[in-house]
Amino acid sequence: MQWFTSNEHESNIHVAPMWTLASFKRLKHISSQYASRFSLIVAFSPTGWTFGKGKKKSPGRRWQQGTVIRYEVPYSEHCSxxxxxxxxxxxxxxxxxxxxxxxxxxxxxxxxxxxxxx
Structure with missing residues (x-):
């Protein structure tokens, strides 16, 4: 089984540049391109900055606008x-x-x- 493909029609998972994930306008544009295949898109935006000063510690944040859902997912660049x-x-x-x-x-x-x- 192949994990990666360059044919976007062979996969339900798509990787996008991080700057794309920060904007619902851009995410909605992506959603419109795939409207015939998907009724909802979910974006995961990895961020090492989720646990900043004064922020509540949580497993991630969720935003939704219409058929676009975006999660900020905390991660660490420092794994073992x-x-x-x-x-x-x-x-x-x-x-x-x-x-x-x-x-x-x-x-x-x-x-x-x-x-x-x-």
Missing amino acids: FTELKEFVNFLSPNNIIPSVNNDGPESADAMVSSLMST
Whole structure:
């Protein structure tokens, strides 16, 4: 079974840029493009900023306008190495590109190699 496809008609799940998820106007535009296939769209907007100062701690926030529902889902960019390795194992990517500070190319290569090993 394939997890990913570039044919939007083969999937009921679509990935959109995060800036798209912040606007109900843009989400409604997406919804109108798929009106013949879907009567409702649900967007999950991951955010590490959900638990800011003065905000109530909750598992996420929900907004709805008509047939568009958006959830802000808190997440952490800081998972354990074991969790990251399990995620990489699940996805089986062909390549990993480090996107955070590290101790240099040798360190990054060693980390990627360790993540890719089973």
